Amino acid sequence: MIFRVALAGLSMALAPLAAQAQTASSSPPPAVVVSTVTEQSPAALNKYVGRVIAVSTVDLQVRVTGFLEKRNFTEGAIVKKGDVLYEIEKDTYKANVDKSSATVKGAQATVTDNQKTFERMKFLRDKQDQPQSAVDQAEADLQSSQATLGEAKAQLELDQINLGYTTITSPIDGRISTTNINVGNLVTPESGPLATILSVDPIYVRFYMSEADLVDARQKGLIGEDQAKLDVEITLSNGDVYPKKGKINYVGVAIEQSTDTTEIRATFDNPDGILIPGQFITAKTMDPAAKPELVAPQLAVQLDQKGHFVFIVGDDNKVERKDIQVGAQQAGMWVVKSGLEKGQKVIVQGLQKVQPGIVVKPVEQQS
Structure with a gap:
């Protein structure tokens, strides 16, 4: 009887545990x-602060004196190589070309006449109708006229060059600055630059790599004597990553002792003109072979x-x-x-x- 009571008590004690287990399982x-x-x-190897710089910067200089007659560009616009940007009055320089051209024609006629005289004197000398002195004089006259013709041609070439300088064209593709001298002013070779053109595509990014980073890159074979394998990725001042990667095209030849850094320069394609000379960027060096x-x-x-x-x-x-x-x-x-x-x-x-x-x-x- 006691045994049955004990079993009943045990069953009552286990009942809540079984209910909990059933609840947990459900x-x-x-x-x-x-x-x-x-x-x-892969993560960037290193980060640096840098600046965008133009590959080429050209100051447009005046080569001749004259009044500025035309400006054929919009300030701040893109210009192409060969575009006519300025025109200086041409009348005086064209007149000089015409005058020199006439002088060349006259000198050429004199040379032709003296050549015939020289040939005739030699013919008569051979027939013993003229002395050698007459031949010598004719030859001297011919040589003198040839020298005069050479001088006239040189002056014509110089005048043609000066006439060409009255038209100022763009020597590169790039973006042009504001004009420093307005149309109507007298300009001379001492007037200073008329405007400045900066190339924009491709464009350089310059930053300074620490000595330790440079040594590490050389030891890993990422920067060699004649080439650099590193890619460069840049982040713009607004936080956007520039979509095109650059290639290092210049590594400084010495370490700056004051900063323990060396100049690194990378080239970037810039077809949309997003990168602007002087612009602040953050540069990251990347190993292109990293997986x-x-x-x-x-x-x-x-x-x-x-x-x-x-x-x-x-x-x-x-x-x-x-x-x-x-x-x-x-x-x-x-x-x-x-x-x-x-x-x-x-x-x-x-x-x-x-x-x-x-x-x-x-x-x-x-x-």
């Missing part, structure tokens, strides 16, 4: 927030005595621990060297609810 799986493991471009890296959110990565690990959610929504090797941190992410694969789901929120083997309800993290 409760929904806990919700967790997951993020997908992705690849991203994309796996990254996982820092919120997902945990650390215990075994090392870094994450919890992933498999296809069956079961939680699994993954031990990982991590690299550098960047922008809220860990670079994952090993232990994960692209596309796996790591838990970033709800970690306190999970342990290996349980089933969860994953919710993708909103970007």
Whole structure:
């Protein structure tokens, strides 16, 4: 009888535990927030502050004296090589060309006449009708007229050059500044630049690399004696990344002792004119041979005595621990060297609810 009472008491004691177990087994799986493991471009090797500079800067100088008659461009606009930008009065210089041209024709006629005389004197000398002295005089007259013709041609060429200087054309493609002298003013070679043209495509970016970074790049073979393998990526002052990468085309020949840096210059295509000479930028050097890296959110990565690990959610929504090797941190992410694969789901929120083997309800993290 006592035994039956004891069994009844035990049954009553176990009943709540069984009910709890039944309730637990029927409760929904806990919700967790997951993020997908992705690849991203390798991190920048180094960052530098830099400036945009023009490949070519040309001051338009006056070569002759005269009144400025025309300006054929819009200030601040793009001009092309060969475009006529300014015109100086031509009348005086054209008259000089005409005069020199006439002088050349007269000198040429004299040379022709003296040549015939010289040939005739030689013929008569051979027939003993003229002395050698007459031949010598005719030859001297011919040589003198030839010298006069040479001088006349040189003067004509000089006058033609000066006439050409009355038309000022653009020597490069680029953007032109405001004009320094307005139409109607007298200009001379001492007047200073009429305007300045800066090339814009391609364009340079200049920054200064520390001695330590330069040594490191040389040791890795990224900067050699005659070429640099590094790519350069720039960020504009508004935070946007410029869509085109640049190539280093110049590495300074010495270290500046006052700053322990050397000049680096990279070339960028600039078809849309986004980069402007004098513009402030942030430059990043990149190894173009580096492969994309796996990254996982820092919120997902945990650390215990075994090392870094994450919890992933498999296809069956079961939680699994993954031990990982991590690299550098960047922008809220860990670079994952090993232990994960692209596309796996790591838990970033709800970690306190999970342990290996349980089933969860994953919710993708909103970007």
